[in-house]
Amino acid sequence: MSPSTGRRWEVRERHLALAVLLLVPAAFASLFVGAGELSPLDLLRADSGAALLLLESRLPRLLAILLAGTAMSVAGLVMMHITRNRFVSPSTAGTTESAVLGVFVATAFLGAESVMVKMVVALGFALLGTLFFLWVLRRLTFADVIVVPLVGIMLGGVITAVTTFFAYRADLLQSLSAWTNGDFSSVLRGRYELLWLTAAVTVGCYLYANRFTVAGVGRDFAVNLGVHYDRVVNLGLFLVSATTAAVVVTVGNIPFIGLVVPNLVTLLLGDNLRRVLPVTALAGAAFVLACDVVGRVVRHPYEIPVETVAGVVGSVVFLLLVLRVRRVAG
Amino acid sequence: MIEVRNVTKTYGSTRVLDDVSLTIVPGGVTSIIGANGAGKSTLLSIIGRLLPADSGRVTVDGLDVTTTPGATLAKRLAVLRQENHTSIRLSVRELVAFGRFPHSRGRLTAADLATVDEAIAYFELEEFADRQLDQLSGGQRQRAHVAAVLCQDTDYVLLDEPLNNLDMRHSVQMMRRLRRMARDFAKTVVLVVHDINFASCHSDEVIAMRDGGVVAQGPTAELMTPELLSTVFDLDIAVHDIDGNRIGVYYS
Structure with a gap:
């Protein structure tokens, strides 16, 4: 039991149960949406083609969606706490863009073939990019809650410009779009398994949830409680960078989830990480699933990449959240 | 026991604490008083390891606050700053x-x-x-x-302006609580207090600071004198005995 839950655990269980109840049928239904015809009946008839489609494509796709959605929203939640700004997330701190630059460098200059190598390089770049963002932040004289993510978005834009320039020169623009435009349509068995790493990262975040919350209250509060503030912040940055790198390498960037999902969940349930992390994880999975299904259905049998759908929905929600802060702040 | 030895702290070119040494014995309420900028909050923050000192050493029950693991210290010493936004x-x-x-x-x-x-x-x-x-x-x-x-x-509780934003009733309740805690559970409470009369009515000992140094330290009754208070605050302060308490009057 966490400090907060105390005797209010029933509330938390109820939210979780609700989230699971919504997610499970949706996930099941998503298995039967796509260009190839597949219905639950096909599976009952022991149709070998249907089974192949399910095992090789639809099931891996579903797992990739759930893993990526969970991981990115939890990463956003952690980042929001360690930077103490609810609008800082991997997509608004240069983290994602740095990870993309990392994959590009690994591919173009290091000639990396294995996804593992690409991921490690991407992780390093993501970490450096985020640290650079935090360094810039400390030098800002006007660190308004909204200015901060705007600076992050600008920094991301600059990094993307650098990446695009070199990708153009190296004739790798096509590969680049695979990393910048998140898309689950190419997920097949054997090509998404790296994402399981993010499940481990999410568990790590849960184990450190109380420390992240304490750090989120403030440095003095953390030091007083004997929490090693700098160590917790650095660990958080590492976990966030690892998640971002793994997602970018396997499915590509899915913008705004790390921002939108944690903001909506904490708006309803507060910021105590132990309490909101499981709900955030499920909500993130549901959000990405919904975006992906919409992308598959809108102009069936063709697909719109999840990056586009999430970008449209996410940016609108981001805008509403920003306007809300402006209104609350008066 | 809290031991502060030769602690110095500078912000830019301002020396906020100038070679401060003092000892706070366990048990009881100690109030640190002084004008704005005397170095009270800085001293409290350094004792509570929220701020590093430029030089000098602070120990709590023999544990150096800068080198003892945070988790160990957190069971012995708690600190709250004035700003808790x-x-x-x-x-x-x-x-x-x-x-x-x-x-x-x-x-x-x-x-x-x-x-x-x-x-x-x-x-x-x-x-x-x-x-x-x-x-x-x-x-x-x-x-x-x-x-x-x-x-x-914790055995040691350090509070910077605990009466901040509190109305009269809650201020009195807060001080009573701290005092009872110190008496009944032998806790050591160190406060930075602006209101000298709260300090006078509720503390066992007072530390008076001015310009980054300790002017005087001792039992409350001995320090609540017009002479000392006037030196510390640069203000004429009359002291009266009212209902067994030494009350400073400086309002008009």
Whole structure:
């Protein structure tokens, strides 16, 4: 039991149960949406083609969606706490863009073939990019809650410009779009398994949830409680960078989830990480699933990449959240 | 015992603490008084290892506050600064419960929860217990932060302006609570207090500071004199005996 839950655990269980109840049928239904015809009946008839489609494509796709959605929203939640700004997330701190630059460098200059190598390089770049963002932040004289993510978005834009320039020169623009435009349509068995790493990262975040919350209250509060503030912040940055790198390498960037999902969940349930992390994880999975299904259905049998759908929905929600802060702040 | 030895702290070209040495014996309430900029808060923050000193050494029961592991120290010493602004959305109960973190590491026992409830009840926060911090008034938030620090149940409690934002009734309650805690549980409470009369009525010992140095330290009654107070605050202060307390009068 966490400090907060105390005797209010029933509330938390109820939210979780609700989230699971919504997610499970949706996930099941998503298995039967796509260009190839597949219905639950096909599976009952022991149709070998249907089974192949399910095992090789639809099931891996579903797992990739759930893993990526969970991981990115939890990463956003952690980042929001360690930077103490609810609008800082991997997509608004240069983290994602740095990870993309990392994959590009690994591919173009290091000639990396294995996804593992690409991921490690991407992780390093993501970490450096985020640290650079935090360094810039400390030098800002006007660190308004909204200015901060705007600076992050600008920094991301600059990094993307650098990446695009070199990708153009190296004739790798096509590969680049695979990393910048998140898309689950190419997920097949054997090509998404790296994402399981993010499940481990999410568990790590849960184990450190109380420390992240304490750090989120403030440095003095953390030091007083004997929490090693700098160590917790650095660990958080590492976990966030690892998640971002793994997602970018396997499915590509899915913008705004790390921002939108944690903001909506904490708006309803507060910021105590132990309490909101499981709900955030499920909500993130549901959000990405919904975006992906919409992308598959809108102009069936063709697909719109999840990056586009999430970008449209996410940016609108981001805008509403920003306007809300402006209104609350008066 | 808190021992401060030759502590110096400079901000830019301003020397906020100039070679301060003092000893605070265990048990009882000690108030640090002095004008703005005398170095009271800086001293308290350095003792509470929230700020590093430029030079010198602070030990609490022989433990050097800069080298002792944070988790060990957090069970012995709790500190609360004056400014406790936070944008995080935690309920009062969640915040207060985090006071138990050094002991529970996040796994609250029934005894922990009882301590939390008791602190919430004492500071009359039951009504707001499940409300988010950002929906409270300044005084309510201050009480919640102090409640969290007291839940930490440490031998040493350092509070910077605990009466900040509190109305008269809550100020008196706060001081009574701190005093009782010091007396009944042999806790050592160190406060930075602006109101000299609260310091006078509720502390066993007073430390008077001026310009980054300690002017005087001793039993409250001995320090509550017009001469000393005038030196410390640069203001004519008359001192009267009222109902057994030394009261400074300086309003007109």
